Amino acid sequence: MILAARMAGMRTLVPGVVLCVTVAMAASFLTAHYGAPVMLFALLLGMAFNFVEPAGKFQPGVDFASKTLLRLGVALLGARVTLASMTELGVMPFFLAVTGVMLTMGLGVALAHLLGRNPMFGVLTGGAVGICGASAALALSSVLPRGPKGISERDTIFTVVSVTALSTVAMVLYPILAKLLGFDDTQAGIFIGATVHDVAQVVGAGFSISDEAGNTSTIVKLMRVAMLVPVIAGLAFFLRNRGATDSPPTRFPTFLIGFLALTVANSLGLIPGPVTTVTADASRWFLVIGIAGLGTKTSLGQLLEVGPRAATIIVAQTLALALFAAATLMWWP
Secondary structure, three states, X not given: OHHHXXXXXXXXXXHHHHHHHHHHHHHHHHHHHHOOOHHHHXXXXXXXXXXXXXXXXXXXXXXXXXXXXXXXHHHHHHHHOOHHHHHOOOHHHHHHHHHHHHHHHHHHHHHHHHOOOOHHHHHHHHHHHXXXXXXXXXXXXXXXXXXXXXXXXXXXXXXXXXXXXXXXXHHHHHHHHHHHOOOOHHHHHHHHHHHOOOHHHHHHHHHOXXXXXXXXXXXXXXXXXXXXXXXXXXXXXXXXXXXXXXXOOOOOOHHHXXXXXXXXXXXXXXXXXXXXXXXXXXXHHXXXXXXXXXXXXXXXXXXXXXXXXXXXXXXHHHHHHHHHHHHHHHHOO
């Protein structure tokens, strides 16, 4: 009886999951042929299926993809992070990672208050800008409160679209800016890794300068990815104690336990290279499928309702992070 019920429940997920997988495959095809970020394609293609009946047969699978599979994708990112790779570059990248997140999130809350937005929107955008772009936005949205006291799904979609677009612009402009500022390859790699939002764009920008800059930028970026653990754990604890949400998290988020466990295992050399490669590919696919699911749940009209004040917040955070990183590199003793 229990097994039959579970099988029936799984069958209800199939239509929506198949839809999201199809959208993700189409997005990956377009990325391979046209070079634009796969996350952006997945969102836009998913939004093209927003006409699907919300209460219809696709909804359970779409909800599963946009929540469970997204969190699994974030957890698997931990297999790309090692503690040893983070210590090779000294103290400054740690300082940039930690202080950069504090700067963007603090600025986000302040601007949200000033511009009449919910402070939680500033937390969401600040974490996305300061940590790892779309992945951080999706992870943060899973623990932030919903409704009038928190964020909405369109806030999450808007943040993902914005950080993806800004990250693409930064991938082109930041290597030029690093050269104009007179940074050597290591400094340029640190600057790019500390400022560009998404991992893929960090890699593209870093290796467009040199192999040394590319490797350095990737390591610094993974330091920022590792900030997911303390930031989300701290937010979950803070929100639970404040009762700031109608459905506060009751335990440490499971997907972060997975992220942390994989990071430790990878640092100890317990994950073979081929497994790391497979895990990275799986993480990417889960994230893209999840974003496709989010896209199908959001209409363009709803996205535009977020308004110019929201765009002002996220652009200001991006510029502040870039200025902070450049100033630190120029004046670090």
